[in-house]
Amino acid sequence: MKALYYPGCSQKATARGYEESLLAICPEIGLELEELDDWNCCGTTTVVAVNKVLALSLSARNLVLAERRGRVLVTPCPSCWLSLTKAHNLLTDPDGGELARQVRESLAAGGYEYKGTVEIRHLLELLVDEVGPERIQQRAGRPLAGLKVAPYYGCQVVRPYAAGGDDPDDPQHLETLIRATGADVADFALRSSCCGGILVATRPEVCYRMSGEILDAIRRAEANLIVTPCNLCQVTLETVQRKTRKLLGEKMRLPILNITQLVGMAMGIDFDTLGIDRCLVPKRCLREMDKKRAGAQAPAA
């Protein structure tokens, strides 16, 4: 499958491992990505607090660029996915009203026009619906049997719209993929609670409490690692995990991976290529995780 690729700003920085692993697994799963040329920041939840027309125009410009190159636009970032979707919805809504008019005018000022033909997909739904768990299973040369993985969705991939028609109250996309890698699912209550990531700079104490509760739930579920489709959640949980001794009275050192990294691991791709080495936990924790795999423990008898 061919698709245009909108990385979003953090894939080039804090979430580099997410992008690296995505690009690494693409050939295996038959995904041909073409990075959108000259894309800009989607505006995320922050610009909208300053100027709504600007926020929507920022997202819309990316849609314009995508429309010039193709149809399907995929992004791994839930927040980008939501921002792009909101802009698309507004500009394709016959009742878009004054706001839509203002956004269109702004676009026009830059010589842009959006016709509304782009199909925006989040990477997670693409992996489940287009690639499919069977294909991932087939390609999983080093299945992850023996690992117990906590599926952590975060917010915006399930709310306010659930990507790929997943059930917002009981999402299953991550579980489907985890099972396809041969790993076990660690069930815990706060799968789609908010990590508070957007508050990490402005209200760190609030963010720590929110992420701390999630980490606590994962600890109780006895997971070996955490997997998430959200770049912001990934970095937030990593950051807060460094404070678990203070927050929870016990140090947690779980690898926190992006979903593409988990899939890549199952395919036997090395940690370096997958950007797993960029995790903030000490390398030894990653090695320990790797050793827990059934295959690793009992080499061909």
Added chain:
Amino acid sequence: MSNVRIGVYVCHCGSNIAGKVDVKAVAEFARGLPGVVVARDYIFMCSEPGQELIQNDIREQRLNRVVVASCSPLMHEGTFRKACSRVGLNHYLMQMANLREQCSWVTLDGEAATEKAKALVAGAVGKTRFLQPLNEREVSVKQAVLVVGGGIAGIQAALQCADAGYKVYLVERKQSIGGHMAMFDKTFPTLDCSACILTPKMVSVGQHPNIELMAYSEVEEVGGYVGNLRVKVRHKAAYVDHDKCNGCGVCLEKCPARVPNEFEQGRGQRRAIYTMFPQAVPNKPVIDADVCRFFTKGKCGVCEKFCKNGAIDLKQQDRISEVEVGAVILATGHQVFDAEKMPRYGYGKYPDVYSALDFERMVNAGGFSGGEVRCADGRQPEAVGLVHCVGSRDQNHLRYCSQVCCMYSLKFAHLIKEHTGAQVYNFYIDMRCVGKGYEEFYDRLLEEGVRFVRGKVAEVSMHAKHPSEEGKLIVQVEDTLAGVVRRIPLDMLVLANGLQSRDDADSVGRLFGVSRNQNGFFIEQHPKLNPIGTPNHCVFIAGTCAGPKDIPHAVAQASAAAAGAMTVLRQESVLLESIAARVREEVCSGCRTCLDVCPYDAVRFDEEAGRASIDETMCRGCGTCVASCPSAAIEGRHFTDDQIESEIEGLLMSFADWRPKEKEEDQASESASVVT
């Protein structure tokens, strides 16, 4: 009594009885009582298998008496009576002991409950030993219905019975039928005009060949017995011969005496000769003798002069008529709470504080202001407040929710916005919008931009504390949702008066043998399963006399009451309870004491013989005469002396060697002291 063979049946009632009472122990105990040949316990005695249990024993064990120890006879006496008579046992030989309402439900301690249950069973067994078979008598039912009250409920009930072909007497105290609904402007939540939907029904009542409308009349006396009630109705003197009057209305224009118009809540005027409103049914006026100049000053007679039909009859007197009916529907309605009882709301003090009915008339095009919503000084209000729960949900006044005020306040809010465009504030405690389309109506009002402030209005004053409050009515209220106390200046305030029982509900209830709950509303036979019936099998209740309710519910209840009344009539005959008093003539001294005490007028006196006797059709078996007779000449059948004595013996016997358990603390301290 050697040939008495009693079966005792102890019901678990699921866990209702068995959860507290040791039913096995009670059955075991019953087995030892004199005359008892079999005693059983069973999970549901009222079920088919439960009844069969009893019937089999009657057949196989040749029982001639049965005691069922279960729930209240109000619930299942009929069930078990029928079960017995189906296998040939006279049903007066079946006695119930109430182990549920009178024992398990009201006793906390299981052991004490079991002892009490034993006593109740022993009492019932004691009585049963002396029971005698009695025969019921069948009497025919009068084929007419009396409906008391001509509001929407009475109208509905009357039309329903009349349409089904039954003769109906509809008694209305006022000049016209219509009740409160005739005063309303619009009805919630559909906002259709109240008069437009009501008046066609009023007209039908007036014209219906099966309905005899007795307006300006009151029920004076009720006698008779089930299915055969004799009702005396007082027709108040109208001073107008309604047979001659053609309703032309000339007199209404010519009459010089004016008084505040009650229908307009005293805000407009009417004449001494009046109809309540233009669409009144009957559309024939009456003269209010209290204000008529002819009666107060002794001269006038203008109406008499102008009436072309010679219908004015200033010598008319009250007239009493008597009707015989098989069933009665009480639809006597409610009255509104008097807001002057809550002086802090300023009703009666500030001219721009209105009651709900004031407002209904104000906003009604036919009302005192011609439908203009205006302040007392004629200004159009810019801010109007609606105070919910005036009197309602208040331990100091009406303890209950009046059920309609939230909705009619929403209706008012809509009408005020529509008429004036004013800012409208609803001050509410909870929004209770339970009915078809009601929540949707609330949602519509939210959309219309009506302000909602959750909080009971603390006080209303004109004492300005801020320049913006000068000359305004100021409402002080906690906005409990925003967490601030607010002062809101208004031009007009409308109070949502609660609904309460009528001042005369007590005497009406007495007349028909219907009792009232703690709030004064008539009590239904069963709150869930028979919300229209009363313990008096041919008397039904409908509408707000049974509790606050809105129009659709009043109409539904009225239809149900009509069905109930027609069911009584359709049966054509009823069985009369044989439980009646009987005078043993040989003992009667002729003192006449019983004549005075009987509440049902059932005692006759044979002057020649000098002896009293009892009309069994009238007697309801209350026993008052039995107790009052100084010569002990009267016997209450089914409650004879030996039956009651034996019952008491039974009750006491089981307590002979039972002592109440020591309190637990006492026991604990006792055992503690043993240890030390």
Added chain:
Amino acid sequence: MEADVRYEADLDPGFLDEIASLPEGERIRHCIQCGNCSGMCPVAPMLEHSPRRIFAMIRAGLKDEVLRSLTPWVCSSCYRCTVKCPADIKITDIMYALKRRAIASGTLPEDSDAHRFARLFTEGVCKNGRTHEMGLLMRYMAFHHPIAMMKQSGLGMRMMAKGRMPLFAHKISDRDHFRKMVEKALSFDEMEPGSSEGGAL
């Protein structure tokens, strides 16, 4: 919350209409004050004014308190409230609208500088077309939380060591057209004119 009685004249009863006139505020009048949003909200337990109460305050016309409230700034954009509101109110989006109003009118909470973060973020995007996380954090933290920045420097260093904190901002190439679009967008202002801190960046 002030303990004093509130005079209607000091309130702004038009505030509700103001919010209701925004596309996201369309259904705000339908709020039945059920509190579902507050029960759902992960940050409500840490707030003085729960989301439900914010709506009650908007309704009461407590504009100043609402705009000075921390609630919109502590809202984590998790959308839990929005998806379950029985009145179908776009709560999260209204929180953004409140932030915009607060910035535009300069009516800001005392103990928060989240609005500055938002402005720095927006400025960065307007300039480069992309977000430069490191630069943004440096500017925000250095100006507003220098001490906290030192405490967090370990994390920053580690991120950098892992190659997750590029030092230099990436800029888009077609900045010319981009800037025109941005300028046009910034010229649209849903706030009333004459607002203090709002307008062009």
